[in-house]
Amino acid sequence: RKEDPAVNQIKDAMRIVKHKFLVLSGKGGVGKSTFSSQLALALSLNDKIISKARQGQAAMDEDEDEDMNVTQVGVLDIDLCGPSIPRMFGLESQQLHQSNLGWSPAYYKDNLAVVSIGFMLPNADDPVIWRGPKKNGLIKQFLRDVYWGDSLDYLVIDTPPGTSDEHITVVQYLREADLDGAIVITTPQDVSCADVRRELSFCKKVNIPVIGVVENMSGFVCPNCKNETKIFKPSKSGGGEKLAEQFGVPFLGRIPLDPRVMNACENGKSIIEEMPDSPASQALLEIVQKVK
Ligand code: ADP
Numbered sequence: 001r002k003e004d005p006a007v008n009q010i011k012d013a014m015r016i017v018k019h020k021f022l023v024l025s026g027k028g029g030v031g032k033s034t035f036s037s038q039l040a041l042a043l044s045l046n047d048k049i050i051s052k053a054r055q056g057q058a059a060m061d062e063d064e065d066e067d068m069n070v071t072q073v074g075v076l077d078i079d080l081c082g083p084s085i086p087r088m089f090g091l092e093s094q095q096l097h098q099s100n101l102g103w104s105p106a107y108y109k110d111n112l113a114v115v116s117i118g119f120m121l122p123n124a125d126d127p128v129i130w131r132g133p134k135k136n137g138l139i140k141q142f143l144r145d146v147y148w149g150d151s152l153d154y155l156v157i158d159t160p161p162g163t164s165d166e167h168i169t170v171v172q173y174l175r176e177a178d179l180d181g182a183i184v185i186t187t188p189q190d191v192s193c194a195d196v197r198r199e200l201s202f203c204k205k206v207n208i209p210v211i212g213v214v215e216n217m218s219g220f221v222c223p224n225c226k227n228e229t230k231i232f233k234p235s236k237s238g239g240g241e242k243l244a245e246q247f248g249v250p251f252l253g254r255i256p257l258d259p260r261v262m263n264a265c266e267n268g269k270s271i272i273e274e275m276p277d278s279p280a281s282q283a284l285l286e287i288v289q290k291v292k
Helices: 006-016 032-044 047-054 132-145 165-173 190-205 239-247 259-266 279-291
Strands: 017-025 073-077 097-099 102-104 106-109 112-116 152-158 181-186 210-221 251-257
Touching (some): 006 017, 006 132, 017 032, 017 190, 032 073, 032 112, 032 152, 032 181, 032 210, 032 259, 032 279, 047 279, 181 190, 190 239, 210 239, 210 279, 239 251, 251 259
Parallel strands (some): 017 152, 073 112, 073 152, 181 210, 210 251
Antiparallel strands (some): 097 102
16 A cells, blocks of 8 residues: 555644554453543543542542643544444434534544544444445545544544454554554453454554553452452463563553443443542553553
């Protein structure tokens, strides 16, 4: 795709975006979209909310400070097979609009913009069965033609599970656009780790930096007694941390399985705001700190 003019057009379009993260997972159901949406929500929170949450406390409304710097965050969902991002932000009924500036995202709040293939389907439950060229065309348009505003501090790109055409397309298109790198989500299970191994090899092969590995659903924190139970048999290989070590990439942290995480996601809420004292939120805060 050397001569594709889109590479340079995308480079230009992406100039307004300071940081770009790809979120990858070896297989489906490990919490990739959950992580993408929670990462975006966390990045969009102001410093006061974050520092209160670090102490395990929710910020009061009066902590809102008009003068505070606002971080602009965008989420781009190119998981064309199962776009779950609109649901996670409670934006299912939204559609993308075109203006002379480009496609306008849906706004979850003023500083959090969302673009998803889900906004383009007449019925949210319709499966997307598209051939390669059409998928490539859409990804190209998403990267080139969305008007995110004057500037974005972070763009979180949620990708399909595994390594498919979509990944190769997005990586090729972003090759001139200063992609920060990939965050790889796994669970502690062996099989997921084997899939992740492939994911890490892919990053190496296409030359994208790995920002780190996140282990999701690492143990279950009982909401009543707060004790942690290991649900998945700990993998012989030592899970995400060992894997990260083997590949020489950072291990970013473990997010436990917690029913409240699912609830928060289903209601389009940040776990950091909803349940700041939970182990899941504390883990996410640590991860966000490392990623920033
Ligand atoms: P993927 O994008 O990898 O297919 P999802 O993000 O859709 O996976 O997550 C699959 C399901 O698991 C969702 O119902 C989500 O709410 C739930 N889930 C993800 N992470 C957690 C967690 N840490 N605790 C509880 N539920 C979780």
